[in-house]
Amino acid sequence: MEQDRFPLDGDRLYDQAACGLVLADGDGKILRCNTTFCGWVGFPAAELVGKRRIQDLFTMGGKVFHQTHLLPLLQMQGSVAEVQIDIRHADGTALPTLINIFRRKHGAGIIDELAVLIATDRRSYERELVAARRNAEASLQALTDTQEALQAANAELASADRKKDEFLATLAHELRNPLAPMQNVLEILKLKAIDDPQLIWAREVFERQMQQMSHLVDDLMDVSRITQGRVELRREKVDIGLVMLRAIEASKALILASGHALQFTPPAHSLHVDADPTRLTQILTNLLNNAAKYTPDGGTIWFDAAQEGGQVAVRVRDTGIGIAARHLGEVFTMFSQLTPALERAQGGLGIGLALVKGLVALHGGTIDASSNGVGQGSEFVLRLPLIAPDRAAGADADTDPGDTDAPAPAVGARRVLVVDDNKDGADMLCMALTMLDFKVAQYYDGASALAAGPAFLPDVVILDIGLPGMDGYTVARAIRAQPWGRSALLIAATGWGQQRDKDAALAAGFDVHLVKPLDFKDLAGVIRAGRAAPGAA
Numbered sequence: 001m002e003q004d005r006f007p008l009d010g011d012r013l014y015d016q017a018a019c020g021l022v023l024a025d026g027d028g029k030i031l032r033c034n035t036t037f038c039g040w041v042g043f044p045a046a047e048l049v050g051k052r053r054i055q056d057l058f059t060m061g062g063k064v065f066h067q068t069h070l071l072p073l074l075q076m077q078g079s080v081a082e083v084q085i086d087i088r089h090a091d092g093t094a095l096p097t098l099i100n101i102f103r104r105k106h107g108a109g110i111i112d113e114l115a116v117l118i119a120t121d122r123r124s125y126e127r128e129l130v131a132a133r134r135n136a137e138a139s140l141q142a143l144t145d146t147q148e149a150l151q152a153a154n155a156e157l158a159s160a161d162r163k164k165d166e167f168l169a170t171l172a173h174e175l176r177n178p179l180a181p182m183q184n185v186l187e188i189l190k191l192k193a194i195d196d197p198q199l200i201w202a203r204e205v206f207e208r209q210m211q212q213m214s215h216l217v218d219d220l221m222d223v224s225r226i227t228q229g230r231v232e233l234r235r236e237k238v239d240i241g242l243v244m245l246r247a248i249e250a251s252k253a254l255i256l257a258s259g260h261a262l263q264f265t266p267p268a269h270s271l272h273v274d275a276d277p278t279r280l281t282q283i284l285t286n287l288l289n290n291a292a293k294y295t296p297d298g299g300t301i302w303f304d305a306a307q308e309g310g311q312v313a314v315r316v317r318d319t320g321i322g323i324a325a326r327h328l329g330e331v332f333t334m335f336s337q338l339t340p341a342l343e344r345a346q347g348g349l350g351i352g353l354a355l356v357k358g359l360v361a362l363h364g365g366t367i368d369a370s371s372n373g374v375g376q377g378s379e380f381v382l383r384l385p386l387i388a389p390d391r392a393a394g395a396d397a398d399t400d401p402g403d404t405d406a407p408a409p410a411v412g413a414r415r416v417l418v419v420d421d422n423k424d425g426a427d428m429l430c431m432a433l434t435m436l437d438f439k440v441a442q443y444y445d446g447a448s449a450l451a452a453g454p455a456f457l458p459d460v461v462i463l464d465i466g467l468p469g470m471d472g473y474t475v476a477r478a479i480r481a482q483p484w485g486r487s488a489l490l491i492a493a494t495g496w497g498q499q500r501d502k503d504a505a506l507a508a509g510f511d512v513h514l515v516k517p518l519d520f521k522d523l524a525g526v527i528r529a530g531r532a533a534p535g536a537a
Helices: 009-014 037-039 060-075 121-150 156-190 195-228 240-257 278-292 325-330 352-362 388-396 423-435 446-456 473-479 499-508 519-528
Strands: 020-027 030-033 079-089 095-106 111-117 236-239 261-265 272-275 299-306 311-318 366-368 377-386 414-420 439-443 458-466 489-494 514-515
Touching: 020 037, 037 095, 037 111, 060 079, 060 095, 060 473, 079 446, 095 388, 095 446, 121 272, 156 195, 156 519, 236 240, 236 278, 240 261, 240 272, 240 278, 240 299, 240 311, 261 377, 261 446, 272 278, 272 377, 278 299, 278 311, 278 352, 278 377, 311 439, 325 366, 352 366, 377 439, 414 446, 423 439, 439 446, 458 473, 473 489, 489 499, 489 519, 499 514, 514 519
Parallel strands: 261 299, 414 439, 414 458, 458 489, 489 514
Antiparallel strands: 020 030, 020 111, 079 095, 095 111, 236 272, 299 311, 311 377, 366 377
């Protein structure tokens, strides 16, 4: 008989089984383990049996999962199956495993029977399957979008606009990812002392093109938010004259490069409006940039404001290419670039004035365009309701909203943990932070970062949201659950910038939500300022 040819030895079968076998008591203390398990984890049985608990072998992420998920499940149902946990090998490396646990009563106590399998190949297969599924979903989504676009050709205009807006939001998000490492490279180049004129010229070209690309992406995101009703204004009492000065500063380089003369006439006295100062500056900057781009070199731009009844009227007039009467109604339409305006578009998408109109409407104002015809220049008039005098007087007791400069914070945080699966972006960011004398550690997945936390003890964690395995929200919650992570400054770095994304980040324990590509000066300022985590002591 076959069993006579291959006699079974129970102890040998247990000891050399194809999987790791472990017996543990209710507290996790190892009572027995086979040779297979010892070989995988790199510890002899003498160092495990009676001396260590099974959870002591888990990585930091595994310990968190054991405490928050595995134990409660085991207590409720008496068994868990196919739990993926990383075990720390004796040499410090993480070993991906798959664990089945069955709990039995043993006298007055309980015994946990564990079967442990190495999951390296399984994890690779799963990632390949996930990638294949995502590709299939992306292909299916692309096909669906194409079919919907064909059907929408004969649908109502509102439906077509909605689909277009959804596409713009996704496009802008996807464009942010490659911009992030490029922005970090630029910051590193700016920190380097370069004497070669050609390299200096190349760096300046790089910076100008990066700024242009970032502005285009920001415009796409803003238009999408406005048309979908997702823009939230942060209103306050704003001095229109101060906002006009900020817009001039933002547009100065473009105006000077074209040799234009700017005639600025501020209001005769302070005029206050209830507005979002950042968005109002964006509106006026866009109007000035538009005038500069569509005016032949050496032209004149007039920029003035005055009170008209209960409103303030801000005018931007130029000696530019003008607008034909039949086209005046189209200038605020998205993607509208009229001939001969296309010849002077300078890389725009034709969404600037559509963005202006949307932001003005949110403020309860109006924007009008006029022109005497082609070659006769143009005028844009922005009108916003003024704050009532008694309200303005009461608000004057507060700090002037135009004074937004905060004192430079003292340097605080010095240890920064960067977690991002975009290797190029993470490497460049770490290099830039290192050049500013921060001590930096970087990892490309959440589990590795969690495992490194207790030893590195970061003051700041810059964490991507779209990570393999555990996403950034899960990693953030795990960090906040650790003693070393309760007071760390947690910064979310992501390509998603909608309000719901910011809310999700705050709910997960992040202190700051930044959208890629990161503005390195803003990032460095946030790191240096630092602030305690919510609920931290």
